[in-house]
Amino acid sequence: MKMHNFSAGPAILPAEVIQQTAQSIANYNDSGLSLMEMSHRGPDIVGIMKNAVSLTKELLGLPDGYEVLFLTGGASTQFFMTAMNLLDANKKFALVDTGTWSSKAYKEITKFGPCDLVASSKDKNYSYIPKGYDIPSDTNYLHLTSNNTIYGTQMHEWPDTKVPYITDMSSEIFSRPIDISRHALIYAGAQKNMGPAGTTMVIVKKDILGQIERDIPTMLDYRTHIAKESSFNTPPVLPIYVCMLTLEWVKKMGxxxxxxxxxxxxxxxxxxxxxxxxxxxxxxxxxxxxxxxxxxxxxxxxxxxxxxxxxxxxxxxxxxxxxxxxxxxxxxxxxxxxxxxxxxxxxxxxxxxxxx
Ligand SMILES: Cc1ncc(COP(=O)(O)O)c(C=O)c1O
Incomplete structure (x- = not known):
């Protein structure tokens, strides 16, 4: 039976990706092993991780200096992990409140440092994207939620500012070209446009890290995961594999x-x-x-x-x-x-x- 899956997430994946995943779960590449049984230190899995990263770089046209990570904890962990790594008493975030997810991000960011709420569309139940607001000149990063999964709004025009963005692209990553140079960091839970739940993609400009006064727990420090290519601890191999297949499909589709x-x-x-x-x-x-x-x-x-x-x-x-x-x-x-x-x-x- 052909279903038409309009779910907001976990969401539809290409049929061929699901078939290939089923095959690899049963018997990966005729190895006699399930993909789920294979060591994340072995060449097959290391190859999958590398391929997922290079497809991301290719599809989004990432210049040198950007790193691609596959982390855990969902996009919700990124609400605070961004602030934990980038914010201290001498740094400041600003945030545009466009819905439930940006409100949640704001709540977490402010646990680590100052964040100016520069605009909000809450007055009309988040039915629009605020425009024409001022961003204080001492702002280091502007947090955006570029697509609002719940309310059905999207930033078709990006804010006109030199302040680098930190962007939650959970429900739209790989849906359109972006000017990556304006983003200092992008994060996206996999389970909408990329793969199953269980991994979160983070794209980060490496030189923004290590500039704050905070002793960051090892697992929550982006530098740990950059140094260990997302395998500091056991990564969620299966979700990352599905992301890799989806990205191959995106590439094949143009x-x-x-x-x-x-x-x-x-x-x-x-x-x-x-x-x-x-x-x-x-x-x-x-x-x-x-x-x-x-x-x-x-x-x-x-x-x-x-x-x-x-x-x-x-x-x-x-x-x-x-x-x-x-x-x-x-x-x-x-x-x-x-x-x-x-x-x-x-x-x-x-x-x-x-x-x-
Ligand atoms: C835009 C956006 N950000 C963040 C989240 C939270 O993601 P997660 O469940 O991976 O923590 C969602 C989930 O629907 C979302 O749509």
């Missing part, structure tokens, strides 16, 4: 520019129907609409259950909106085909024909 085009086409199709259909309406400010998480509601909420029933009968899964905004959320990550979006759009049209 890279992040091709992903951007594919994601824009899906977004245009779905938002087009949301705007056309008399029963539905979008939640996010039009110019800030996410190309990854499409949030929408029904004018008459009494229709919610019936529409969900119809969509479920068409094999659409994971459409329930987050409890903070209700309605529906269709996540259209890289691996989702436009054909799946068409199935959802057809369900919306049919529902309108039956109920409008």
């Amino acid at each position: 890279g992040v520019a091709a992903m951007q085009k594919r994601n824009a086409e899906k977004a245009a199709l779905l938002y087009g129907e949301i705007d056309r259909n008399s029963l539905f309406k979008g939640v996010a400010n039009i110019e800030d609409r996410s190309h990854m998480n499409v949030t929408f509601v029904m004018h008459d909420e009494a229709h919610n259950d019936a529409f969900m029933k119809l969509a479920t009968a068409r094999n659409c899964s994971g459409l329930k909106g987050h409890r903070s905004i209700g309605g529906f959320r269709a996540s259209t990550y890289n691996a989702l085909d436009i054909a799946s979006v068409q199935v959802l759009v057809d369900a919306m049209k049919d529902f309108e024909n039956q109920n409008a």
